[in-house]
Amino acid sequence: MSARKQPQTEQVTLKATGLGIGYSAGRSQATLLHENLNLELKTGELTCLLGPNGAGKSTLIRTLVGFQPRLAGDVYIGGKPIKGYSQGEYAKLVSVVLTERSSIGGMTVRELVGMGRYPHTGYFGILRTKDHRVVERAIAQVGIADLAGKYVSELSDGERQKAMIAKALAQETPIIILDEPTAFLDLPSKIEVMVLLLNLAEQTQKSILLSTHDLELALQLADRLWLLAKDRELVSGVPEDLVLSGEFNSFFEREGILFDKETGSFRVHNPIAKSVHISGVGVEAQWVANALVRNGFAPSADPDAEYRVEVSEEYPGEYLVYRNSVKMFTANSIENLLKLLKAS
């Protein structure tokens, strides 16, 4: 990834004030999911919207892009309320990628991406030379030039997702909003799509908002997080600030699942686990910790914890184990370490 270029001035492209989101069914009373949401999307930033199932992420996204009515408040783009824009004007400002698998299988990738040009073409949607150029560039930007002539129905989930992102790019909008673009993808594809969006935000100075359940990836890659949960106020901030302040874990931890600030990952917590201190750093120490946690030990920062395992870079694959400061044994593999610990 290239070094990030910061925008000269911090520009807000989309802003919501006092936003109320939820559902109203006919004349019956509306179900308000969240009220008084105040949000900002900034130029050149990738913002990730995170929250547990049912938090209201999709509802927020659908409301922000106008697919669902606001129950209160306003959404502004470039300082102007969205209701002040015509549909055509709006389509030149915001492109939206939803996860629903639509009936687009019968067209080629190039035709699909070409559909992104609709705000820029005339009534019949005929693409001119410039439009074709933009389409080819968008296809190349997401790295699927070799798939341009393929039918969408022939694509894998990850390839289809990239084609949908290319369609959004072809729309040439300063804002792109995506609902769970990494759902259904394998881990390398998730990383690829997130890095692609991060780079696009920076290189093309777009504001990109996406919702995701990939917490650890969002922590690593997002410029900003929006955390949403039922009956709580939305929290927005830079990932590292939210981790260090304890806000991040407060949204996701539940009984038996703890967020480990040191590694930035979630782990199963067993309250009756024996505590173990791992002395040593680096990849090997991390994997030893992983094996011990999986086998019911709780990692401890206290060197006087009941168990201590020494991992030394000098002797890879050798683990000295102490219990209450008395040496118990030396193991010569992680498998052996687990076996001897269980037998002790």
Ligand SMILES: Nc1ncnc2c1ncn2[C@@H]1O[C@H](COP(=O)(O)OP(=O)(O)OP(=O)(O)O)[C@@H](O)[C@H]1O
């Ligand atoms: N059409 C609807 N009418 C009424 N309530 C709805 C409707 N769609 C969703 N809800 C409710 O709104 C709440 C938020 O749903 P939403 O899909 O926005 O959550 P989410 O955070 O995107 O969840 P997930 O992570 O599971 O996709 C849920 O309790 C859901 O049952």
